[in-house]
Amino acid sequence: MDAFLQKLYETFIVDDRWKYLTEGLKTTLVITFFAVLLGMVIGFLVAVIRSTHDMTGKMKVLNFISKIYLTVIRGTPVMVQLLIIYYVIFSSVRIDKTFVGILAFGINSGAYVAEIVRSGIMSIDRGQFEAGASLGMNYPKTMLWIIMPQAFKTVLPALANECIVLLKETSVAGYIALEDLTKGGDIIRSVTYEAFLPLIAVALIYLIMVVGLSTLVGKLERRLKRSDRG
Amino acid sequence: MIEVKGLRKNFGELDILKGIDTTVEKGEKVVVIGPSGSGKSTFLRCLNRLEKPDAGSVIFDGTDLTRASEKQLNKVREKMGMVFQHFNLFPHLTIRGNLTVAPVKLRLMSREEADSRAMEMLKKVGLEQKADSYPNMLSGGQKQRIAIARALVMDPEVILFDEPTSALDPEMVGEVLSLMKQLAAEGMTMVVVTHEMGFAREVASRVMFMENGLIAEENEPDKFFGSPESPRLREFLSKVL
Numbered sequence: 001m002d003a004f005l006q007k008l009y010e011t012f013i014v015d016d017r018w019k020y021l022t023e024g025l026k027t028t029l030v031i032t033f034f035a036v037l038l039g040m041v042i043g044f045l046v047a048v049i050r051s052t053h054d055m056t057g058k059m060k061v062l063n064f065i066s067k068i069y070l071t072v073i074r075g076t077p078v079m080v081q082l083l084i085i086y087y088v089i090f091s092s093v094r095i096d097k098t099f100v101g102i103l104a105f106g107i108n109s110g111a112y113v114a115e116i117v118r119s120g121i122m123s124i125d126r127g128q129f130e131a132g133a134s135l136g137m138n139y140p141k142t143m144l145w146i147i148m149p150q151a152f153k154t155v156l157p158a159l160a161n162e163c164i165v166l167l168k169e170t171s172v173a174g175y176i177a178l179e180d181l182t183k184g185g186d187i188i189r190s191v192t193y194e195a196f197l198p199l200i201a202v203a204l205i206y207l208i209m210v211v212g213l214s215t216l217v218g219k220l221e222r223r224l225k226r227s228d229r230g
Numbered sequence: 231m232i233e234v235k236g237l238r239k240n241f242g243e244l245d246i247l248k249g250i251d252t253t254v255e256k257g258e259k260v261v262v263i264g265p266s267g268s269g270k271s272t273f274l275r276c277l278n279r280l281e282k283p284d285a286g287s288v289i290f291d292g293t294d295l296t297r298a299s300e301k302q303l304n305k306v307r308e309k310m311g312m313v314f315q316h317f318n319l320f321p322h323l324t325i326r327g328n329l330t331v332a333p334v335k336l337r338l339m340s341r342e343e344a345d346s347r348a349m350e351m352l353k354k355v356g357l358e359q360k361a362d363s364y365p366n367m368l369s370g371g372q373k374q375r376i377a378i379a380r381a382l383v384m385d386p387e388v389i390l391f392d393e394p395t396s397a398l399d400p401e402m403v404g405e406v407l408s409l410m411k412q413l414a415a416e417g418m419t420m421v422v423v424t425h426e427m428g429f430a431r432e433v434a435s436r437v438m439f440m441e442n443g444l445i446a447e448e449n450e451p452d453k454f455f456g457s458p459e460s461p462r463l464r465e466f467l468s469k470v471l
Contacts, residue, residue, distance in 0.1 A: 125318070127314060127316055127318035128318060128320065130280050130312075130314070130318060131312075131314065131318035131319075131320070132332075133280060133304075133307060134278060134280065134307055134310075134311070134312035134314075134381075135307065135308070135331075135332035135336075135380070135381075135384060136304045136305065136306075136307040136308035136309075136332060136336055136384070137304070137332055137335065137336060138300060138301075138304050141335055141336070145331055145335050146320055146331070149322045150320075150321065150322050153322065
């Protein structure tokens with residue numbers, strides 16, 4: 001028991017090593033939060049472009065670009081995208097790594113959000129578009145005030161799940177030497193030569209956050225279902 | 231008011247409308263009947279260009295909708311109400327929201343004006359107590375009356391009805407038809423696709439029989455039902471009456 005306490009002490013207390021975890025957690029949360037925002041913005045735009053094209057045949061060029069974006073992003077690992085953005089695109093400029101992380105994970109998440117939102121838009125009955133049109137509302141107005149609120153409600157649980165996935169995916173940020181939660185645990189491991197405690201601690205922190213968020217999503221889903229029954 | 235010339239529409243290989251010529255005058259109540267697949271609904275949906283015709287023209291108050299810009303088309307649609315078979319109410323909005331979203335977002339009325347106009351129309355259809363309910367809390371008949379109120383808020387010059395009672399339980403058909411009769415009596419111009427022969431006989435100023443993508447026969451209701459000319463109409467009437 002004493003040996004274990006000694007290890008705990010050496011892993012987290014000596015030299016304030018726990019700070020690697022708290023600072024790392026902060027970085028992870030900042031990257032996740034802003035990447036989610038960026039991903040939502042990109043995702044909604046791409047989803048609207050794609051479904052507008054599917055339904056009206058307009059926006060051919062934008063749709064083509066969106067398709068390439070979706071194919072490339074979904075067809076390559078997020079880690080490779082992160083490395084390319086950091087070492088290739090921003091190779092010659094000094095840039096905040098957190099910003100690079102937000103950019104990489106946001107652009108990545110946007111592709112998945114786009115397909116989620118598009119499926120939501122496509123699930124809305126055509127009659128809703130027609131009702132909007134028959135009242136003299138043009139396509140953008142119908143989209144914004146009639147279709148989007150319904151589509152958003154439909155895909156809200158899926159979007160929340162995407163946030164959870166993103167939270168976990170940011171753990172590869174260490175590959176550009178970003179000191180996120182995972183990297184923080186790894187740094188402790190490399191100075192104490194003790195792998196078990198820091199890595200288990202990191203895993204636990206992720207698990208608690210994911211379980212917490214999943215519970216919230218579950219609650220959200222049940223509430224949405226209730227309001228559907230009205 | 232609405233002038234239709236040589237209207238054609240095909241879906242792929244299938245010719246749905248094969249050249250429709252007709253005119254709807256102000257105040258007229260045109261009831262369109264015919265077997266399913268005859269093109270009645272497509273014809274109605276071409277009138278406000280929910281379907282884009284392949285040939286011919288639809289002229290509403292001087293604007294040819296087949297050549298109109300998007301903007302002109304939407305202006306015309308403000309004045310052309312439509313009531314759908316499946317109501318197509320907006321489920322995420324309250325009844326009040328359903329009635330006011332278009333006039334407010336199109337900046338035709340202020341929020342206050344729209345609200346008071348909506349209440350006025352809800353009174354007219356007898357559902358003012360439902361203003362704060364959501365569509366899924368209403369019966370089918372109530373939904374359709376709300377859909378009619380939603381069209382009325384825009385102060386349309388004409389309302390197109392696409393089988394407004396076909397999706398209703400039988401006991402709810404009456405309330406919708408009587409509201410439509412009331413509108414007709416007030417002088418609303420109406421084009422109604424329906425299977426309700428009683429309504430056609432009682433309300434129509436003209437009944438139109440569509441068959442195989444063409445207007446096979448049209449006449450005032452007395453003559454239409456009393457002495458149908460074409461054998462196909464006689465056969466159709468003998469089946470449905």
